Amino acid sequence: MTLSRRHALALLAAAGCRRRGSGFDGYALVAASGSRGVAIIDLLAFARTGSIPLPYEPTALIAHPDPAARRAYAVMAGHSSIAEISPDSPSVLRRIALPARPHTVRVANGRLYWIDPARNWLGVVDLKAWQPLNPIPLAAPPVDLDVSHSRPLAAVTLASGAVQFIPTDGGKPFAPVSVAPDLGSIRFRSDGNSALVAEPRANAISVIETASMRMVVQLQLALRPERLWMNADGGQLFVTGAGVDGVAIVYPYRTEVAQTFLSGRRPGEMADSRAPDYLFVSNPEAGSVTVFSIETQKVVAVTGVGASPGPIAITPDQQYALVVNRGSGDLAVIRIAAITPGREKRAPLFTMVPVGAQPCGIAVFGA
Numbered sequence: 001m002t003l004s005r006r007h008a009l010a011l012l013a014a015a016g017c018r019r020r021g022s023g024f025d026g027y028a029l030v031a032a033s034g035s036r037g038v039a040i041i042d043l044l045a046f047a048r049t050g051s052i053p054l055p056y057e058p059t060a061l062i063a064h065p066d067p068a069a070r071r072a073y074a075v076m077a078g079h080s081s082i083a084e085i086s087p088d089s090p091s092v093l094r095r096i097a098l099p100a101r102p103h104t105v106r107v108a109n110g111r112l113y114w115i116d117p118a119r120n121w122l123g124v125v126d127l128k129a130w131q132p133l134n135p136i137p138l139a140a141p142p143v144d145l146d147v148s149h150s151r152p153l154a155a156v157t158l159a160s161g162a163v164q165f166i167p168t169d170g171g172k173p174f175a176p177v178s179v180a181p182d183l184g185s186i187r188f189r190s191d192g193n194s195a196l197v198a199e200p201r202a203n204a205i206s207v208i209e210t211a212s213m214r215m216v217v218q219l220q221l222a223l224r225p226e227r228l229w230m231n232a233d234g235g236q237l238f239v240t241g242a243g244v245d246g247v248a249i250v251y252p253y254r255t256e257v258a259q260t261f262l263s264g265r266r267p268g269e270m271a272d273s274r275a276p277d278y279l280f281v282s283n284p285e286a287g288s289v290t291v292f293s294i295e296t297q298k299v300v301a302v303t304g305v306g307a308s309p310g311p312i313a314i315t316p317d318q319q320y321a322l323v324v325n326r327g328s329g330d331l332a333v334i335r336i337a338a339i340t341p342g343r344e345k346r347a348p349l350f351t352m353v354p355v356g357a358q359p360c361g362i363a364v365f366g367a
Contacts, residue, residue, distance in 0.1 A: 229269075273314045313363070
């Protein structure tokens, strides 16, 4: 009997003797605005094996939080539409039209949530029934959205300078909590007991306790908080933004700022790996990714990846970091085991895979 390469590698992995750099037994979906479609990438062969055509240009790609669901949602904000796709199908599974343009999309507890800055509401889609529910009225136009996976609660920053919490189990929205003018991003702590709010004007992160609905502390930063990334265990929040070419570290459970470490020029999007605990930070202007050791809080490597790197994903086996290059239209692959901290602070690029013009989002699935 002749085994396929996929089956042979799976048997080697099960026997504990997986070949070095043999790939991940799974797939990546990469949405490309300029190609009006989603590329399907085989992560064992590191090759594009197909594509899923979309009716409109995608603006984002959101993975379902449950890997077993094997679903992702291509957001087509310009046409107020969302398509459900899977690595198992060469075509769109379902598509739904929304009553407004989705600016930010989150998926949690069997529902898809979205906001539109032009509307004073929180939109909701029931994923099982695949139909929009009645929009939830908000006190002011929304800025950013997060949904807790631990508590039935959503949180929205408002243009009025307040944060509004909304029960996701059917209760009425709570009264807004006044914070500061010009609020930005918001993220729940992993237990859902507090929310961390970016205050770009004040160069600060404010912490709101969800039980009391009050602000408990304001944490001063050395930079303007624009992008927030919570690491896998929820113990650290990483912040990038204008003012300093670096990344600030906030400890959500201790409500304190650890330090700001230097990264590439104008660092952008982030993702983290486990064992080793690394933070990967894209540097769009430099065409590189900075790799930071979360344990030692030092930069361990800088890798050139392509033009205008953006979203980053880590394969579930923690073998590879996948970097979407918006400018060059490809996917850069970094083999995490090849990163060796030392004086040179460089890591080789494992391979590159073409994905289409203007890629904007990535989702990774096991086979």
